[in-house]
Each structure stands twice: as C-alpha cells, then as structure tokens.
Amino acid sequence: MKKWLSLFLIGLLAMSVVASGCISSSKEESKKGAIAIVYDVGGRGDLSFNDMAYLGASKAAKDFNLDLVEMQSNSEDDYVKNLETLASQKKYLVIIAVGFMMTDAVKQVAKEYPDQKFAIIDGYIPDMPNVMSILFKENEGSALAGALAGLIAANDGKDKVGIVLGMEIPVLYKFEAGYRFGVKWAEDYYYKKEGKNVTIDVIYQYTGTFNDAAKGKAAARAQLAQGAWVIYQVAGGTGLGVFDAVDEVLKSQNKKMGPPFAIGVDSAQDWIKPGVIIASMMKRVDVGVYTAVQDAVNGNFKGGIVELGLKEGGVGLSTVDDVMAMFNSLPEDTQKQKLKDLGFNSKDELKQYLEQTRGQVPDWVWDAIKELEGKIKTGIIKVPAPMDKDGIEAVRQAKTWQEMMELAK
Template sequence: MKWKNMFALLIIGLVALSVATSGCISGGGEKETSTESGSSTGSQTTTSSASYSGAIAIVYDVGGRGDLSFNDMAYLGASRAAKDFNLELVELQSNSEDDYYKNLETLAKAKKYKLIIAVGYMMTDAVNATAKKYPDQKFAIVDGYIPDRDNVMSIQFKENEGSALAGALAGLIAANDGKDKVGIVLGMEIPVLYKFEAGYRFGIKWAEDYYKQKTGNDVNIDVLYQYTGTFNEAAKGKAAADAQLNDGAWVIYQVAGGTGLGVFDAVKEYLKAHGKEMGPPFAIGVDSAQDWIKPGVIIASMMKRVDVGVYNAVKAVVEGNFHGGVVELGLKENGVGLSTVDDVMTMFNSLPEDTQKKKLQELGFNSKEELKQYLENTRKQVPDWIWQAVDELKQRIISGEIKVPAPMDKGGIEKIRQANTWQEMEQLAG
C-alpha cells in the first residue's frame, strides 16, 4: 500500500538505518543477509556481530510492521536504541497467536540477546511461560501485565489520560458545531482498549461540562462505538466509520492499528462527497503522529509513545538498571499526549532530502512549508479556545487534580458507559 511504503521511508529517515522487514537491523557496520530457519514462524536475518556490543530482539504482534501505529512505534524505539548503543536488532513477525510462544522460544534458547521485546498484550501468557523457562533471559512486554517476574519489565501506558484529551477535543468540536454525536472505532475487545474507550468517554463528558460553563448551554453528546475484532483489516475500519458518519458522528477516534487506517479513508470520502478537502468532520489518529497520513482529515493524534517505552527498556539493560515489574507512562512522563504540528514536522524533517521531495509530490505539496501550513490551517478549523480547554484538562490531569478511570474488565467499562458525568466516572478511578 502507498501509505505503508511512505511510512517505511519515514522511519528510515528518522533512524538513519537500513531496514529489512522482519530482518536484522544493526547498530553500526555493514549488514549481511543470511536467513536462518528454525521453529520460529518469522524470518530471521543475522549478521556478523563482531563489531556490536550485543544484540536485542523484538517480536511483533499479528498487526505487524506497517500498521502506521503500535508495531511501527515499537520498531522505532528498538531501532533507535540499536543505533545509539551499537546493538544488533533481530525482528520476528507473528502471523497468528500460535506464533507468539514459538518466536519467543526461538530467541530465548539462543541465549544471545540482552533483551527480548514482545509487542502487545496478547503475548502476555507466552512471555510469562518463556520467562519462567529462561529465568536468566531479560524480557520486556509492551502492554502486558507480568508484575512478579524479576526478568520481565511490563511497559504500560496511561492511554486513559491521553484519550481523555482526545475525547475533550472531539466533544468540544461537536458541541461548538451544534452536533451531538462522536465516534470511536476500536480493534480487538481486550482490556487495554477499555482504557482508551474509558478515557475518551471521560473527556467527552468533561467537554459537555466545560461547554455548559462557557456558553450556558446544555449539550449531550452520544458516543458511537464499535470493536472490529481486528487490528489489520482497513476495510472493517472503514465500514465501521462509514456507519458512524451516516449516523451523525462529527469526530471519530481510531484505536485499531492498521484497521483504523480505514477510518481515515471513510472521513476523507465523506468530506469529498460534501465538497470539502478539510474537516470537520475529523478523524483522530492513535499511537504515532498520524496527522500526515491524510492532511486535512486528521485533526490530531493521541500519541502513545511505545517508542519511548521500548527505548528506555533497552537503555536500562545497557546501563545495568533493568528491573522486573511494571513501568507505567502517562501525561506527566510524556508517555501519551496529543500530537502537535511540530511533532509531525519534526518527523518529516528527519527524512533524507530526496525522500522529502518524493513525499511532498505524493501528498500534492510543493514544499515543506506548504505541508506545515496545511496542517496548521486544518487546526485553525477548530477555535483557539477549544485547544486551550484541552490543554487545561491536560494540566489538571498532570497535577493530579483530575483522575481518569482506567477499567481493565467488562464490568468496569460498562460502569463508565452508564455514567452521566465525568465526576461519576472519576469516582471509578479508585
């Protein structure tokens, strides 16, 4: 797909490394390709490690590289760490849930990796079993919860906090435009996604309250939601978003990895059908600064800094500070937050000059300044007071004045769905 190719070029520019999908990324020196076959289900490419100070490995979830969000952000953090600490990086792709343990086992029994990184909640059981079998091997799992193994670092994020900002933005945009519905399209119905949904709903209720205080007008915004059951089927994301747009959703938050790319397509087509190039309605991206994917369509992205969590885990191993247990990153730790135009342009400016020119041509811009201006103009469709309100919520969360609930089970999210105010939701934060 065009966007996957563009994102791959973007990553190359950011980390200044040579990339081979599901292959080995070295921290320095020349890369030689030779394929090993074994019990792993992903291809594994090795290189001469004479010039390296060690090796790390990463196992991707079924969504895989090219999802433009979760897995790609994990790669970004691992590849940057490989470069900074002169490490060999081996990548393995999981094609199904059955591959998790096989891939982890293959890496662990090699006894050569300083750290094995597992990407995704779904690998929790496999990591737990492998870590028990290989107690001398260090593991890190993104989104998994394994609190009681000394050799496993569980990297978690306060997605509820970042999603509260996304909800506040969506709710205030809808209220200001006289609309009463917003949407959210999610992937698999797993506990970590309940945190996204809960935060989003919290922010929307906070927006209702804020809007009433500002204008004196009551507003009640319905949340249309759908779990698609997948992270890598854009068509399902598009179908879900099409339905929500037809039902009146004015902003749609995608929390579905590659599936969520279909949300952007749906909003783009809706705008085109109504003679518009720029929202509203808008989409909100997730995990990375996705605004660049479809300028004018994506008002902002809830950045889940998986790259920061993965990088810090590798750094801890290299510096001898690794410890098992849970590490949680929220707004205060810069682990989550809404993207800015500067976030997008910083990524773009890291590209090689020829890649920047090619990308600008594909997007229909003549210069980087045009792209930046277009992103800024997109945000100007939203009044300044809304952005200021979202920042106010951010600061109140960071200070601890406001606590956002983070349910991790079906019963918990149902209570959030039934709450009538953000204050009621806050009481469920514990």
C-alpha cells in the first residue's frame, strides 16, 4: 500500500481542472475498458480527499490498462446529473462517487441503472447489490492524532488543542470523536508516566466548507489565540489555511519549527509546510478506490460495505519515509524545482528537516502513539465512531477515554 502513496505528488503535478459537466479522459489506444470518477464540490487540487481519490483511480487505470474519465461537481445540483451522464453511456466497469454528500444521488441513479456498478467513498448504502460503500475508520486514525496532540501539549505544559473541521456531516463526527478520544488517552498516559494530572481542552469549529482556505485560517487563528498548542485540520482545502495560520505564528516568534504544530489529514501533507506540520492522519482513499476498481476488473465486485481501519492499512499517521517516498518517485527536474520552492538544496536536507521537526517531540511520545496503535489494532482499545449529533455530544461530555470506549459500538 505504501508504494501507492509514493505516487501522490506525481498525481498532484498531473492534475488539471475539470469543469462541471465536462468529461476528461486519457486517450491511449487499446484500452481494456473504462472507469469513471465523480468528484465532490471540493474538487481536484485540495491536496487532500479528492486528490487521494484521483491517485487511486489513476493508478488503477494504469495498472489495468483502463480509460479514466473524470467529472467535477461544482454544486450539489451536479451530483445526479453527472452520475446519470456517465451511467447512461453503459461503458464503465465502475463509476466512483467521491464523498458522503453524493449518497442520495448514488442511490437514485444506481436504482435507475441496476446493471451499472457504483462505488461511493464515505457513503453508507448497505443494501444495493450494484453499490460498494467504502468507509474508513477515521476515528481510529484520529485517535492517534489526538494522542499526539495531547501528549505534545501535556509535555509542554499547555492545556488546549484544536481541531478545524469542514461541513458538519456524520463522517466528520468520527474524526472529532477519535481526536477527543486520543486527547483523553494522552491525559491518562501522561499521568501514568509523570504522575501529574493534566486536563487538556479541545477547541473545535466546523467551518461549513471544504474549499475555503480563508475560513480555515480564520478558525485556526482564533484557536491559536485561545491557546491551542496543536491544531488538527479536517477540512480538505479549507484546512490548508490552518497551516498558514500556524506558520504565521511561528514566524512572528522567529521560529522555523513548531510547536505550535498543525496536523494534516487524508494525505501525507507534511511536505506542504515542513516545520509546521508534525504529522498527518492519512485516510487512504486511494486504497479504497483502487480496491473497488480491482474487484470490478477481477469479477469480484460485491455491493455492500467495505471498511478500512488501522488494521487494514486504511488510516494511520504519516512517517518521514512516506513524505520522502513521494519525492523519490518524481522526475529529477521536478524534484529540483520542488526542493527549490521549499528552500532546500537536496532531498537529504528535506529529510533531515522533517526528522528535526519530529525531533522537537520526545521519543517517548512517538513510542506512546505506537502503543496506542497496537492496542487499537488488536481490539484491546475501541474508539467510538458516532454518526449523529446525539452520538458526538455523548463523546464531548465524556470525562475519560474509558467512558468514551463505552460508547463504541
């Protein structure tokens, strides 16, 4: 799975803007079939969710010699139209819808075209034989992000961390719940290690959008002003503004590296602002998309739910090797330009800088994260995954991670 991630920057560099209702496709000859992907309103170029979906689709198209057709949704009104446009052509092995917001549209169009296979990322459609619902245990990966944030804060004598989210939809409740769980777990871990009671508050804000970096920056600025020591961005393109806000604070203090830190999401975003982003919670949308195409190609496609967590490699915290693998896969001239843009003379300098950034956090913190990850993988620890307002409110009111674990289904 990690070798797919190494192609991420290539995918980013190859991106082009696809207008709503306008189809783009590769033109190579002798294809063995075609697949199609419909992006959510955030669109390509978010350096996050939609770009990871493209990564998986483009890799699958290459590996299985398929034509790839892309459609962009500029508003919710485009969902049904785009899906129907593709389904009516009756030539795609599978049509992939990216995002929870397309759930109702996929249900409608899949019913109209029962012979067409569909896959939806983050949409819950359990009972249609022609629809594969690809879900992720974002709560598990976010628990690692929360533990990292909480332990950094506790170690530095701080009592607040933040999380900036996009639209208030059920899947983002899972991110928030996992993050809160990890912070509470960190409080407990720190007490056992240092013998000191700490209480770390989580400041949160739903911005209502996935493609407004200015709103993300404003939200992060407010949280930093309130004392947030680490901020987790869960807002796609909106979250890019979180990185800018943390970067500005560091520059105002004549610091090149945090803390304060940001935590990225979906892809290994550490490279975007080295020194600012301590790690990223990777949500392997590329793995999910690739799996759907592979099953369709091999005749193993089944409707129903596919869920990917820590154990399945569907989520996890980024490593320096993840980031460097991206650079190592780029053409030499592209690597040189990217390094120049980032202010480095070589890949070794970039790697050393990323390692130095992580070195601002004690080794025992990283060891603690590995311990939590192992316990989640083996099922010793279960992280809640609320999908409604009552569920997330129960998590918010819980006083300990053990209370939160009682809420896990």
